[in-house]
Amino acid sequence: MLARNTRRTQGLMALGGALALVFALSLLLGRYPAPGLIDPAQLAQDDLAWRLVFNLRLPRMISAVLLGMTLGAAGMVFQLLFGNPLVEPGFLGVSQGAAFGAAFAIVLLGNAAALIQSSAVLAALAGLGLSYALARRLRFGGWTLRLVLSGIAVSALFSAGVGLLKYLADPLTQLPEITFWLLGGLASITWDKLLSVLPAALIGLVVMALFRWRLNLLALNEQTAFSLGASPSRERLMLIVAAVLPTAVLISISGMVGWVGLIVPHIARRLFQTDARYSLPGAMLLGGLFTLLCDNMARALLAGEIPLGILTALLGALIFLALMTRPQTRFKS
């Protein structure tokens, strides 16, 4: 039993090491001066290379890692709390809310990056608040079912709103902008953007990490969690906020990056088993690694940028299928 825990801790450390290594290599990876890895010696002499690496690549890569960690961890939190392996962190009106906020800013508020970002965050949080308030008023089913239902309804409302905005948008200037935002990508990340989301992202990640074992308890039915000395409704609400807040701020700078929040938790549970004490940090590291790799491909594979959301969906689904059709992939004793 404890040997398996040691094994899983070692697995987490190996994954962390892999992430650090890939991160270091990714700094050198790109298409300047030629496609491939840049020579570290060149950084000392070439001013353009230096600025490229530290002002463009570094904030972008940190954002990719944070985005992946957040989506992976938040997806795990949601799947456990809702007892449903099919939910993802954006489903409580958050993703569609952010999409609506961004489209709203692009069409009606005039397309400034900071404006799109704040509008997306506000609408994402409004989506969560609306789902929550609606769930309290529904007269049907248990608490989690009510939240799921109201999340679906609120998402549908926002998605209808996005459709309407797309219809109203200028097809030559605004519509492509909305479309690219919805496809997701980190090409426009700057230090300023990253720093504006960093506090909320870190707070959410730290809270989720601190509650990683207790999450198991909160995944039990409410009366049982109560009998184990927990305060299920309060602690669950707190964790939902801790999961949604960083998700909302990060998708406000990245656009829609799908599939990470759905698939990474499955892979993490596959590798580290269900106990969230290991599977939650596992989901964080895997999410960070996966998103970083996808973003590397997004920026370095072709001369033009490939939207990140396309790559995460494509590769995520492939990896998922490959893992799920193989019988055993576990760090077990």
Added chain:
Amino acid sequence: MSTNTPSAALLQFEAVSFGYRRALAPVVRAATFALQSGRILAVVGPNGAGKSTLLALALGWLSPWAGRIILAGRPLTAFSRAERGRWLALMPQSEHIPFDYRAVEYVLMGRAPHLPPLAAPGAADYEAALRALEQAGLADFADRPVTEMSGGERQLLLMARALAQSPRLLLLDEPTAHLDLRNKMRLIQTMRQLRAQGVTLMMTNHEPDVVLAVADDVLLMEAGQPPVFGPVDTVLTETALSRVYHLPVRVVEVEGRRRVLWT
């Protein structure tokens, strides 16, 4: 009878009433009893008489409309959540488990009220969880995914989690519902062991034979009536059972043990 010396009441209900909707009649009506420490109380009655509701009230999950619930001399509401978790454990009738936890990881959750906030269980907690699994008769199942266990095995697993919690009052909701004869016997033995260790038990049960085999006291519930509390021999009589279940019932003695027969 296991205790000859009278000890203080561990759990007291004082005229406790509770219902799910104000417009309807209360489900639990003026329940009054004092459960002594180290005894086994069976809550008996027909479906819908409020047995599980009474258990939820004792757990503090539901709050009474009227009356007071007192645990170890203090109102139940005065206990902090973690403190209450160290005094009381619940073995639910069944539990939906959507993810494939290992049995030992599942049982470890019973250690939660004994851990400091945000701490994860350590080696001593693993020991306790393994002991609990063994006591519940699941020694060989520690590493088994919960989703691969049968209904009866899962019920024993819930017992093991409650044991890992090392409570002073253990609440059991229909603990024998999914168990075969052998496991039923085993659970009865576990309950007797716990009583011998000074743990107080309160269970709802539909099987008069299990009640007669293990209970010291009975709380007989009947819809719309205040429940009747007393030692098992004086409460579970032919007349009382026949009245509560609307069915002629006989209590007979077979090989020195009392059995309930119905026609």
